[in-house]
Amino acid sequence: MQIWQVVVLTILLMLVLLATRMPVAFSLGAAGGVGLVLLQGTDYATRTLGSVPFSTTATFTLTIIPMFVLMGMLAVRANIAENVFAVAHHFVRRAPGGLGVATVMACAGFSAVSGSSIGTAATMAKLSVEQMRQKGYPPALATGIVAVAGTLGVMIPPSTFLVLYAVMASESVAQMLAAGIVPGLLSALGYVVYIMVAGQRQVSRDHEDLDGAIGEARSELQDKKIVGRQRAASDTVTASRPRVRSLPWRGVAHVAILFLIVIGGMYTGLFTSTESAAIGALAALVILAVENRRQGLRATIRHFRDALLDTAQATSMVFFVVIGSAILSTFFVAAGVTQAITEWVGELPLPPLAVMAILLVCLVPLGMFLESMSILIITVPILVPIAAEFGFSGIWLGIMIVKFIEIGMVTPPVGILTFVVSGATGVKPETVFRGVMPLLGIEAVTTTLLLLFPALTLFLPSLVAV
Incomplete structure (x- = not known):
C-alpha cells in the first residue's frame, strides 16, 4: 500500500x-x-x-494547565462573574444596548480569571440572557452576544489554548499569554461597537414605553408634593451615592488581583509562568474563603472539593486529547505529510502572507466538524514549520490560530459554544446560530487587522521578561 x-x-x-x-x-x-x-x-x-x-x-510546563483550570473553577464558585456583571451593568445601563455591552464587559473580565470559553459562556448565559430578554432583546441577539463574547476565554489570558500552543511550538508561555491581551480586548471592543450601533436597533421598545409611562406617573405625583427643586436635586445626589458605593466592587478587585498575579508576575519576571499559575490558584482559594465566610467552613470546603473534582475532569480531558493528537501527529510526521505540505506551500506563486491567510482560513471549516482543542494540536505541527519558513513570528502565528479557532467555536454546524448557550438557556441552537452570524462579521474585521498588522499582537510580548 x-x-x-x-x-x-x-x-x-x-x-x-x-x-x-x-x-x-x-x-x-x-x-x-x-x-x-x-x-x-x-x-x-x-x-x-x-x-x-x-x-x-x-513536560513540566504543562503543570500550568491544571493550575489555571483550578483558578477558574474557584473563581466561578466565588461569584466573581456575577459581581463583575453587576458593576458593568450599572455604568453602561443607559448606553445604547447597555445590557448587551455589560455582558461583553463581564465576559472579558471573567475570561481574565477563568481561562475557559465554555465556562465563561455557560456562566454568562445563566446570568444575562434572561435579563436581556426581559429588556426586549430578541432571543437570537441575547444568546448570540453571550456565545460570541464567550470566545474571549480562549484568547484573554490565562488561556489553556495559548499555553498548549506555546508548549508545542517551543515559544515562551509568558510571552504567549501577554500576546493575547490586545487581540482579546480588540475583539471585545468590536462586539461593543456592534451592539451599540446595530444590535440595539433590534431591541423591542415596549419596555421603554412602559418605563416612560411609569416615569410620567411619578412626575405627576411629585408635582403635587410641595418640595423645592434644590431639595429634590440634593436628595437625588444623596440617593445615587449609596448605590455606587453598594455595588459589588469586590468582584472587580478580585479580577484585578488575579490578573495582576498571573500577568504582572510574568511581565515583571517576578514569577515564572508555572509559579504565577500556582499562586493565582492559591489567591483564588483565598477569595473563595472570603466570599463564603458567612456560610461557614463546611461550605468553603464543599466548594473547594467541587472545584478540585471539576479541575480533575477538565485536566484529564485536556491531557487525553493531547495524547490522542500526539499519536496522530506522529503518524503525519512519519508519513511525511508535514514535510510535503511545507514544500508544496513554499512553491505556491503567492506572497507569504497570502499563503498563511489561506492556511489559517482553512481552520474555520475544520472547526465546523472537529473539537477546537483537537484542531489546535493537529494543525500546530503543520503550520509552525511553514510560518518559520516564511519568517513569521511564532507568537503571532499562535494568536492567529487561536483567533480562527474562536470563529470555529461558534460556526455551524458544530459551534460548541452555541450548544453550551442553548443548553444553559433552553433556546434552540438554530436561534443561537442566527444571532451569532452578524457578530462573525465583527470577528472577520478584527482578524483582518491582526493579520495585516502583527505589531498589534507582538508589542506586549516584546516587553515581557523571558
Missing part, C-alpha cells in the same frame, strides 16, 4: 470514528495507531504507542 493511500485511509478512519460519537481523544489516537501499523508495522507502532503518551505529557 502506498503512503498516500495509508494517509487517506487514516483520515477517513478518524472521521468515521468521530461520526460514531467516539470520544475525540480515542478517535485521534486509534486512527493514528492504525496508520502507524499500516505504515511501519506492528513493532514500530507498539514502541511509538508506548513512548509518545509519556514523552508528550511529561
Whole structure:
C-alpha cells in the first residue's frame, strides 16, 4: 500500500470514528495507531504507542494547565462573574444596548480569571440572557452576544489554548499569554461597537414605553408634593451615592488581583509562568474563603472539593486529547505529510502572507466538524514549520490560530459554544446560530487587522521578561 493511500485511509478512519460519537481523544489516537501499523508495522507502532503518551505529557510546563483550570473553577464558585456583571451593568445601563455591552464587559473580565470559553459562556448565559430578554432583546441577539463574547476565554489570558500552543511550538508561555491581551480586548471592543450601533436597533421598545409611562406617573405625583427643586436635586445626589458605593466592587478587585498575579508576575519576571499559575490558584482559594465566610467552613470546603473534582475532569480531558493528537501527529510526521505540505506551500506563486491567510482560513471549516482543542494540536505541527519558513513570528502565528479557532467555536454546524448557550438557556441552537452570524462579521474585521498588522499582537510580548 502506498503512503498516500495509508494517509487517506487514516483520515477517513478518524472521521468515521468521530461520526460514531467516539470520544475525540480515542478517535485521534486509534486512527493514528492504525496508520502507524499500516505504515511501519506492528513493532514500530507498539514502541511509538508506548513512548509518545509519556514523552508528550511529561513536560513540566504543562503543570500550568491544571493550575489555571483550578483558578477558574474557584473563581466561578466565588461569584466573581456575577459581581463583575453587576458593576458593568450599572455604568453602561443607559448606553445604547447597555445590557448587551455589560455582558461583553463581564465576559472579558471573567475570561481574565477563568481561562475557559465554555465556562465563561455557560456562566454568562445563566446570568444575562434572561435579563436581556426581559429588556426586549430578541432571543437570537441575547444568546448570540453571550456565545460570541464567550470566545474571549480562549484568547484573554490565562488561556489553556495559548499555553498548549506555546508548549508545542517551543515559544515562551509568558510571552504567549501577554500576546493575547490586545487581540482579546480588540475583539471585545468590536462586539461593543456592534451592539451599540446595530444590535440595539433590534431591541423591542415596549419596555421603554412602559418605563416612560411609569416615569410620567411619578412626575405627576411629585408635582403635587410641595418640595423645592434644590431639595429634590440634593436628595437625588444623596440617593445615587449609596448605590455606587453598594455595588459589588469586590468582584472587580478580585479580577484585578488575579490578573495582576498571573500577568504582572510574568511581565515583571517576578514569577515564572508555572509559579504565577500556582499562586493565582492559591489567591483564588483565598477569595473563595472570603466570599463564603458567612456560610461557614463546611461550605468553603464543599466548594473547594467541587472545584478540585471539576479541575480533575477538565485536566484529564485536556491531557487525553493531547495524547490522542500526539499519536496522530506522529503518524503525519512519519508519513511525511508535514514535510510535503511545507514544500508544496513554499512553491505556491503567492506572497507569504497570502499563503498563511489561506492556511489559517482553512481552520474555520475544520472547526465546523472537529473539537477546537483537537484542531489546535493537529494543525500546530503543520503550520509552525511553514510560518518559520516564511519568517513569521511564532507568537503571532499562535494568536492567529487561536483567533480562527474562536470563529470555529461558534460556526455551524458544530459551534460548541452555541450548544453550551442553548443548553444553559433552553433556546434552540438554530436561534443561537442566527444571532451569532452578524457578530462573525465583527470577528472577520478584527482578524483582518491582526493579520495585516502583527505589531498589534507582538508589542506586549516584546516587553515581557523571558
